[in-house]
Amino acid sequence: MFVGHYATAFGARAFKPAVPLWLLFVAVQLVDFAWAVLVLLGVEKVRIVPGFLEASPLDLYYMPFTHSLLGSVIWAVAAGLLYGAMRKGAGHWAAGLILGAAVLSHWFADLLVHAPDLPLIAGDPKFGFGLWRSLLWSQVAEIGLLLVGFWLYMRNTRAKGFVGKLAPFAFLFFLIAVQAYSHLSAPPADASAASFAITALIAYVLIAFGAFLTDRTRQPK
Ligand SMILES: [Zn+2]
Numbered sequence: 001m002f003v004g005h006y007a008t009a010f011g012a013r014a015f016k017p018a019v020p021l022w023l024l025f026v027a028v029q030l031v032d033f034a035w036a037v038l039v040l041l042g043v044e045k046v047r048i049v050p051g052f053l054e055a056s057p058l059d060l061y062y063m064p065f066t067h068s069l070l071g072s073v074i075w076a077v078a079a080g081l082l083y084g085a086m087r088k089g090a091g092h093w094a095a096g097l098i099l100g101a102a103v104l105s106h107w108f109a110d111l112l113v114h115a116p117d118l119p120l121i122a123g124d125p126k127f128g129f130g131l132w133r134s135l136l137w138s139q140v141a142e143i144g145l146l147l148v149g150f151w152l153y154m155r156n157t158r159a160k161g162f163v164g165k166l167a168p169f170a171f172l173f174f175l176i177a178v179q180a181y182s183h184l185s186a187p188p189a190d191a192s193a194a195s196f197a198i199t200a201l202i203a204y205v206l207i208a209f210g211a212f213l214t215d216r217t218r219q220p221k
Pocket residue numbers: 001031032067106110
């Protein structure tokens with residue numbers, strides 16, 4: 001899953017104590033950041049198989065460190081503890097809990113769309129409901145989730161000025177455009193796992209920066 005993960009980040013912005021939106025955007029993709037780095041290092045494995053699933057050419061056959069349920073829990077606890085310990089003021093552990101839950105949400109969102117490639121610990125059994133087998137239904141689910149999250153964000157924040165009325169919609173349009181491009185453009189014939197991982201990292205960073213800019217134009221209600 002790609003932009004659907006950000007539904008959780010948008011939604012979690014409503015919780016108190018507030019966690020910055022950009023940080024929630026990093027949190028919900030944290031295990032994919034780690035996945036891209038581990039793919040580049042050759043630790044986790046992926047093959048690009050055109051037509052593997054209608055909505056994804058990725059055969060994700062080995063990723064126990066980032067996409068097992070146990071691995072996800074460890075990433076979530078570590079991120080939550082680190083953030084809770086670094087943050088100052090009242091409710092810092094509650095903020096850490098929110099961040100950790102955002103990290104863990106990634107596995108469950110991936111579960112909807114992935115082929116059965118998500119292990120509990122490592123190896124079999126692996127899980128995935130395989131919505132990526134249908135381009136149409138996977139996109140309906142993913143964009144639908146994103147819109148629900150976006151609606152929650154808009155409901156729970158208000159614009160600081162005129163820009164704050166428009167900026168979230170511009171950002172939403174950007175997210176949907178990136179999603180459409182990633183699914184509708186055919187991967188280059190010579191696409192490698194490494195180039196895919198680098199592209200993913202760049203996209204995740206740009207999107208988190210977009211969340212940072214957008215959230216500067218809004219304030220909690
Ligand atoms: Zn993932």
